[in-house]
Amino acid sequence: MTSIVVLGSTNMDLVAYVTKAPARGETVTGRAFRTIPGGKGANQAVAAARAGGEVAMIGAVGADDFGYRLRDVLEHSSVDTDLLRTVEGPSGTAHIVVDDEGGNAIVVVPGANATVTSLTAGDEALIATARLLLLQLELPLSVVVEGAAHAHARGVRTVLTPAPAQPLPPELFDVTDLLVPNEHEAVALTGRTDPHAAALALLDAVPEVVVTLGAAGCLYVARGAEPLTVPAPRVRAVDTTAAGDTFVGALAVALAEGLPMPDALTRAGTAAALSVRREGASISMPYRTEIDAALATPESLENDPV
Structure with a gap:
């Protein structure tokens, strides 16, 4: 059985590092430029594989x-790519500006991702073997809904990261088991300005919600349970580009391995904290041994980035 299947995007991240991000109409001088493999789907796949999951x-x-x-x-991250298609035309790209405080702004050009509009028979068979299906919103919405519905009908737990934020149809909420927005996405989905109120409002649509709160950690709410806030480890952030995807990938592995949600969230938060101490998306994601070591000695996370 494949533990985790990711139905999602692959992008090449074109990253410019600046002291301060430019305002509209402004030109600034950057201090560095890098091309880094990314995309929310690929990022979550790499994060889960590095965290010890069996991932396709x-x-x-x-x-x-x-x-x-x-x-x-x-x-090279041990992700199964047998069903990763190669199509004519350009790959997806993400154009990212990262400032000296670790913040980022991103423009995504879908490229090949836009061609994934429906599942193949092979896709359906693979999803049916999984414990969890990870989904995001950088593929056409039609295939996201189709993938979630196929998984849900076969008892495969569906985990949706609603990014980039956009209105979601009821049929997608109906087949989502766990929704993992960041605080801005939670507000965008509900119109509630407070992330805690937004998380509770989302329980009308899905059974479980984890709202990531950046340096403040995360909030977990579930029907019939008391809300749970899990603080994030204290670190000095260098680049937050893939923190959310690292969180989701590590969370998926923990849940696939049967960890209780509080422990799974602590593990995911530790993985995300490790990732922001390094530049880049997939290349910043920690391996299982690093996550284990950080959990054993939390004080080590407050040291300078490595």
């Missing part, structure tokens, strides 16, 4: 150099 990826890359590199980084 469904999606698409372009027939270009970026596509070759994206597939290569997934395979």
Whole structure:
């Protein structure tokens, strides 16, 4: 059985590092530029694989150099790419500005991701073998709904990261078991300005919600249970680009292994804290041994980034 299947995007991240992000109409001088494999789907796949999960990826890359590199980084992270399609045209790209405080702004150009509009028979068979299906919103919404419905009908737990934030149809909420928005996405989905109120409002649509709160940790709410806030480890952030995807990938592994939700959230938060201490998306994600070591000695996270 494949523990975790990711139905999601692959992008090449084109990252400019600046002291302060430019305002509209402003030009600033950057201090560095890097091309880094990413995309929310690929990021979550790599994060889960590095955290110790058995992971397979469904999606698409372009027939270009970026596509070759994206597939290569997934395979080197031990992600099964047998159902990662190669299509004519460019791979997806994400254009990212990272400031000296670790904040970021991102423009995504879908490229090959836009061609994944429905599941193949092979996709359906693979999803049916999983414990969890991870989904995001960087693929066409039609295939996200189809994938979630197929998994839900076969008893596969569905975990949706609603990013980039957009209105979601009731049929997607109906087949989502666990929704993991950040605080801004939770507010966007509900119109509630307080993340705690937004999380509780989302329980009308889905059984469980985890709202990530950045440096403040995360909030877990579930029907019939008291809300739970799990603080984040204290670290000095260098680049927060893939923190949310690292959190979800590590959380998926913990849940697939049967950890109780409080322990799973602590583990996911520790993985995310480790990731923000390094630059980049997939390359910043910690391995299982690093997560274990940080959990054993939490004070080590407050040291300078490595």
